[in-house]
Amino acid sequence: MLTLDQLEPGETATIVALHHEASQQGRLLEMGLLPETAVEMVRRAPMGDPIEYRVGDYNLSLRAAVAKLIEIRR
């Protein structure tokens, strides 16, 4: 399964599904991380984590552990 944390800087992918527990999914969806949405990986933080993404018209940072549960396709 291809997941969001595997993207390299500059790469764009489309979200397929979120595999988080129900309690954690809500806010991610509300922030615009919906299936069929395109997301671009911008960069990793200096210590490797979290990771900054471009979602729609804004930048959001997520921990790799959270991004790992977001299934994507290129």
Added chain:
Amino acid sequence: MSEDTCIALIGNPNVGKTTLFNALTGLRHRTGNFPGVTVEWESGSWKIGDHRIELLDLPGTYSLVPDSPDEAVVVDVLRGKEEGAPKPLAILAIVDASNPERNLYLVSQLLELGLPVVIALNMVDVAERAGLTIDAKELSRRIGVPVVPICANANAGLADLAGAMGRALKAGTPAPSLGIPLEQDAPDPVSIAARYGWVRETLSGAVTRSETTGPSLSDKLDKILTHRVWGTLVFISVMALVFQSIYSWANPIMDTVDGGIGFVADQVSAALPDGSLKSLLVDGVIAGVGSVLIFLPQIAILFFFIAVLEGCGYMARAAFLMDRLFAKLGLSGRSFIPLFSSFACAVPGVMACRTIPDRKERLVAMLVAPLMSCSARLPVYAIMIGTFIPAKAVAGVFNLQGLTLLGMYFLGFSVAVPIALVVRKTLVKGDSPPFMIELPSYKIPEWHVVLHRVREKSWAFLVRAGTVIFGVTVVIWALAYYPHSEETLAGYEAQRVEAQSAVTDAAALDERLSEIGQAQAGQMLRESYLGIAGRAVEPVFAPLGWDWRISMAALASFPAREVIIATLGTIFNLGADEDEASAPLREQLQKATWPDGTPLFDVAVALSVMVFFALCAQCGATLAVIGKESGSWKWAGFTFVYMTTLAYLAATATYQIMSRLIA
């Protein structure tokens, strides 16, 4: 429409909401770039036509289904359930034109509240630079509520906004519902998808996108500021600059204030006859409150930096850079702001913990926040470092005094690490929250907001100096002055008479009289109520290298730690011969001796005092706010016990090790 008419201003974080609030109401308060920096709502008066209505500024929020206590406030106010806040009759929704999709998601929820809604489409200039053009008329037609394009920071479009709101209030027609009811507790994926479906459909055709020319300025800045090497270097340099400037910028101003206070003391001293009134004013009020006032410049500089860093958007980057580190403590980058703010003052720091969505993380952050070296500790560090740490250059560029100061700040933080870990693993167990933080575009800080913040905090400090510190100072003075035994005084008077008849040489007589004066001052202090109590507790503090005077000053500082300077000022002033009574506290401390004549303070004692103050829970206000915010006094008690124990043990270790190293 009347004075009682209330409108709620609501929007996502970082969309210029506070700027719009200031522009509409003229009420000045701070704006920040960090999600959720406006923790509490504020209200101001907004003039619409000939009427004035109340505008309520609510914390920035992404959704009406609350994710943190911060967001719960918003929902409570909107539903008229927040105590003390009026129930809004209409909603002013601010939408960032450069990020319409996620902003309209919140609007899609606001439409369900059954109130009239007016949309302020902010930052249309920024959006156009990013290649986004929004047809406000078309958007308004599609949503069914007025949409007014504005630029809050340029005061553009505000008259149109007032007009639209006036008409909406007069009509009183609720916004058309989408038929997607608000979730009661947890967000529902089906409803979220339906709302985003509506948002995308609404925007398609109303928004035109043109190709932009390359990356934005924010992107370019982030390439450097969040870079593995450069970003880390910049972060460390920024923090070092903050602390170095607190020390070096403030010094010339402090010397001036110091001189001014000495001048006032001399004038009062010359104008009044000897006696208890003169002693109260000179030794108590001027020496006590004056020695605290000196630190106003340093406090102003610290708050200046915090306001600038928040205002420009760097704070969110700091959270991004630091998250990995905080994750190791069971915290997240979200805790960076509350903890960094605690370097100014733990009270707003603990309150800022409300922006942390996870309950467990919030509690841990609150418990370690008082360990961050707050501005009230700065006076203690400043006087001890300035007096007893030599101003030697280290490695060419750094100064030993500045490094010691940095070290004291580092101490509090490094102790917080194991404490947070232990608390997270024992008292507050559970998984780390999912970290999610928006990285807003960089902005030039609004200078009037920054200056207002500095002024506000400096004033709060002055008020504290004028009330709490003044009160404690007078009490300490009285305890150190009375019983003021006539018998003892008569004894020294007899010695003076005897000296005057026995010693004929003028110079020798002066010297003898000065000796008698000093012995008298010291003896009177020892015989005072403070002296008696102090000597009783002296053995407890002996392992720290303290005499009874330092011990009493430290004990008197438990309600508010900055009192220490005032207390030391009063105690050492009363204990000094009158000729040098108006000398600065620094000189008094340098001259202070043990009964056997050896100097009271050396580097080891100074360090032990600083370490004690760095770690001790000497702040009633912080403990009260922890009790209130955590919902349990148990946690306030826990904080007091762990910090005080830690302070005592660490100060003992510092003195025992340093005194051996130096000797």
